[in-house]
Amino acid sequence: MSFAPGPPLTSSAVRLVLLGSGELGREVAIEALRLGCEVLAVDRYADASAMQVAQRHAVIDMTDPAALRALLGAERTRPCARLLVVPELEAIATPVLLELEEEGLHVVPTARAARLTMDREGIRRLVAEELGLKTSAFRFCDSEQEVRDAVAALGAPCVIKPVMSSSGKGQSVLRSADDVADAWTYAQESGRVGAGRVIVEAFVDFDYEITLLTIRHVGGTSFCAPIGHVQEDGDYRESWQPHAMSAAALHAARELAQQVTDALGGTGIFGVELFVRGDEVLFSEVSPRPHDTGMTTMATQALNEFALHVRAILGLPVPAGEVPLLSPGASAVCLAAAQGDAPVIAGVAEAMAVDPSVDVRVFAKPDARPNRRMAVALARGEDASTARAIARAAASCLRVDSA
Numbered sequence: 537m538s539f540a541p542g543p544p545l546t547s548s549a550v551r552l553v554l555l556g557s558g559e560l561g562r563e564v565a566i567e568a569l570r571l572g573c574e575v576l577a578v579d580r581y582a583d584a585s586a587m588q589v590a591q592r593h594a595v596i597d598m599t600d601p602a603a604l605r606a607l608l609g610a611e612r613t614r615p616c617a618r619l620l621v622v623p624e625l626e627a628i629a630t631p632v633l634l635e636l637e638e639e640g641l642h643v644v645p646t647a648r649a650a651r652l653t654m655d656r657e658g659i660r661r662l663v664a665e666e667l668g669l670k671t672s673a674f675r676f677c678d679s680e681q682e683v684r685d686a687v688a689a690l691g692a693p694c695v696i697k698p699v700m701s702s703s704g705k706g707q708s709v710l711r712s713a714d715d716v717a718d719a720w721t722y723a724q725e726s727g728r729v730g731a732g733r734v735i736v737e738a739f740v741d742f743d744y745e746i747t748l749l750t751i752r753h754v755g756g757t758s759f760c761a762p763i764g765h766v767q768e769d770g771d772y773r774e775s776w777q778p779h780a781m782s783a784a785a786l787h788a789a790r791e792l793a794q795q796v797t798d799a800l801g802g803t804g805i806f807g808v809e810l811f812v813r814g815d816e817v818l819f820s821e822v823s824p825r826p827h828d829t830g831m832t833t834m835a836t837q838a839l840n841e842f843a844l845h846v847r848a849i850l851g852l853p854v855p856a857g858e859v860p861l862l863s864p865g866a867s868a869v870c871l872a873a874a875q876g877d878a879p880v881i882a883g884v885a886e887a888m889a890v891d892p893s894v895d896v897r898v899f900a901k902p903d904a905r906p907n908r909r910m911a912v913a914l915a916r917g918e919d920a921s922t923a924r925a926i927a928r929a930a931a932s933c934l935r936v937d938s939a
């Protein structure tokens with residue numbers, strides 16, 4: 537369908553319903569607004585980051601099927617030229633998206649992709665069992681005894697994760713059978729929906745891990761340069777681009793990403809998380825949307841991951857093959873240390889003074905809690921490791937204070 541946006545809030549508007557209004561959704565909203573779209577930003581709490589820039593907002597529990605159906609039903613009766621539902625997080629009542637897609641609603645990239653990636657089991661079974669691609673060895677378990685058996689079968693160390701969790705919640709490393717009881721309890725207490733199934737994965741002793749941003753668009757599939765990252769306590773701390781890879785590993789990574797994203801279908805950007813060991817590449821997981829480690833593209837690419845996503849979902853052109861890099865670059869996060877309302881981000885000027893290439897994105901979240909991501913420092917450099925050092929130095933100037 538051709539893209540010809542009329543004024544937002546009129547019957548000729550192109551409307552995006554963003555399900556999830558965090559810092560990634562905020563950048564998607566900004567890119568959509570630049571193209572003249574109407575954005576309805578949705579989240580479970582008021583004043584979320586993306587709500588602050590969108591024309592409209594709604595506060596609902598997106599995991600509640602009735603609430604989600606009511607919201608999307610109302611949007612469908614509101615006249616507009618085009619309506620797209622754009623999931624920005626995993627915790628959504630995806631059966632509702634499947635139903636409404638059947639009735640003709642455009643869900644990005646597809647309702648099935650949202651469904652399969654909302655829990656680890658759907659995507660893992662698709663990639664490892666249906667597509668036969670390389671992943672860590674794994675087992676799904678429903679009891680502490682099954683975890684014990686899995687560790688015996690897979691061999692320690694293993695990683696245990698609730699099937700419904702993100703940002704490392706409920707995840708831990710099992711170094712031996714002695715760790716099973718505590719790890720099981722932790723996983724049961726910390727999953728998104730409380731107690732339930734876990735995945736036990738053999739620990740992959742990778743050389744490095746990357747995010748391969750993969751864009752499915754009207755002209756085919758394109759790739760961004762590989763993004764390297766460091767994870768701590770389940771969330772990324774630093775990312776940089778490009779991450780150096782052997783030609784063989786890069787080729788394998790792209791093949792794998794192409795097969796996974798083809799199986800999920802639709803158009804949009806995907807963050808394909810991969811483990812690399814020598815020239816061998818293993819699939820870890822995929823987000824059918826912009827990826828947090830991809831924030832570094834705000835420093836490195838003329839069309840960052842959010843702009844690429846918006847173009848792809850609207851059917852607009854995306855560079856073919858490899859998306860050009862303007863410069864190597866990096867991002868480093870600023871996390872809150874403590875709980876607090878109306879948090880203040882201090883040290884922005886100091887961060888910017890570190891280097892002329894530094895930029896800061898402040899997410900403007902209404903409250904802070906320990907380890908909540910509040911801002912990010914971006915930097916460029918002659919190579920990725922220089923950019924990394926600058927981004928890290930800039931982020932170390934940022935501080936979250938209570939008002």
Ligand SMILES: Nc1ncnc2c1ncn2[C@@H]1O[C@H](COP(=O)(O)OP(=O)(O)OP(=O)(O)O)[C@@H](O)[C@H]1O
Binds near residue numbers: 738
């Ligand atoms: N099988 C494994 N072997 C080695 N390391 C692993 C394994 N699984 C996960 N990790 C490490 O833990 C990190 C987080 O794992 P994963 O991406 O599965 O969790 P997540 O909760 O979905 O995180 P996020 O939502 O931040 O992407 C990985 O990026 C990797 O560093």
Ligand SMILES: [Mg+2]
Binds near residue numbers: 809821
């Ligand atoms: Mg991950």
